[in-house]
Amino acid sequence: MGQIVAYIESYLGSDKTPGAAGNMFWVLVYIMLVFGGLSVAVIAMNWLERKILAHMQVRLGPMRVGPHGLLQPIADAIKLLLKEDIMPAEADGLIFWVAPFVVVLAAFTVFVVVPFGPTHAITDMNIGILFMLGVSSLSVLGIVMAGWASNSHYPLIGALRSSAQMVSYEVAMGLAVVSAVLMTSLNETGTGTLSMIGIVQAQMAQQEWFIFKFFPLGLIAFFIFAVAMVAETNRAPFDLAEAESELTAGFHTEYSGFRWSLFFLAEYSAMIAVSSIAVTLWLGGWLRPFPNLHGPSISIPHYWPPVDPTAPTGALDLVFSLFPGVTFLLFAAMCFFNTARMPKHPLFKIQTMGLAGFGVVLGLIGLALFVPPIRDRVEDIFWFSAKVAGFMYLYIWYRGTFPRYRFDQLMQMGWKVLLPMGLGVLILTASVALLQPMIWHP
């Protein structure tokens, strides 16, 4: 018994991730946390996408189930679980059955190396970014399997389109990633790293996000990745694989109920996964904005500086550490504001109370985030999630504004624009990295 407790406690206070420290208990806890958080994020994305798209098109969006349609995703999930599971008579049974699981597995496995903070990752791998690109490229297999096994015309064409698209955009994406990985090697030893945590630490050591490095080279590489990642996840304006005006729903036309919802889950978690690659490589991962500015050192009794003696103690650090709590308090304030605006009819009584209760929960979370031990542990997770959330909003924005590309335009863009640009940026980055020490430090 004592041994077990000692084993569990052996990880606490470590500066490594649980996987790197080899502590199975905390690895399991982190896996539960990450996958639970991911599922909640997908549910929230479902609601947000419908709401934001609706407001962009001057509609209301879901309003019926729960206050402002907040319970709509849950109602949808129940509907999908209760729906009849249909398999076409001529379908290839086993492959039809396995395909959704392949897609979900590929989309979820990549989160093993996503660094939410210097210690907040399931594990840290020497080949982190390679692992993420490799495993997320496996999801195309599931799409191809689904399209072929349905034994129907629309899914087959959708699967062919999507695999051609994903294979071609992977090349441009890889070149952009390589130029960012190259930037990690600009230190005294000249050794770069592929580890996700190592890449963020390299940005910390160089005091610069890679998007601003060698301006405008980092920015161009980031742009190539940002375009390729939308194509990789088959989202608008590159959603030819499920172009509803031509192919009904593309590769998942024949799927219904629970299996369809697995494709949905995989699509959204793949979006979160590629966004976290972009955040890690170019936007400084868990680092807060302006990580090199600290301001004058101050101290407030019982509140500041943090317990950890190595943590910075500046006034700006204090201000930025209050952001998570303030954000949640703002969410709570929005809930209360809308509670006051709810219709006063007695039929809306339960909904009004529910919205107020949700506001109270958000406010309590916000207040808890001000408590010093929680504040110090949560800040990095908050900044990482906030950056990823920015990308999620961009995805919805693209869908609301850009018209869909034609297939030949898509291929032209991938092979004739992004690929040469990626090669050029890679060569230029390497040349500048070689020349820079000779010119500035002779």
Add this chain to the structure above:
Amino acid sequence: MAPVATPFFFYLLSGIMLIGGILVITRKNPVHSALALIVTLLAQASIYLMLYAPFVAGVQIILYAGGIMVLFLFVIMLVSIDRSVRERQFNSQWVVGLIAATALGGLFIAVYTKGKDIFPEHAMPVVENDNTQKIATMLYGQYMFAFEIASLLLLVAIIGAVVMAKKKI
């Protein structure tokens, strides 16, 4: 990180590889064969991971499972499966296959019985933490020439493919 339950995972992965390999040559439907080959390649990548070669494992997943096999499937899916399933295979080469299998089996048995003389006595030191960096210094240092020759070969193959596919360049 130290591996957990090494023998269990080794036998599990080898079993998956063997079953996958057998399925590749026994399935009549080419799509099923290709998918079995993917399972085999993924199990092989996991065995590379167990051998402390994470970089090779990652490259195996990206290139074989994610790239080459997707293109394989892409082509196979466009072929009419119904006909190829009904057709009798006419190119069965039992004699050559048997000779190759016996030669390979003999090699395996020889390695198994004389393994003590061939392999080093102790396990190699683990270099997991800088595996990628080690491979890079070897490829771009000691084996630079071989590496460049290989990339030249690939370039020739790419140009050849374009020339064959395009009638008018």
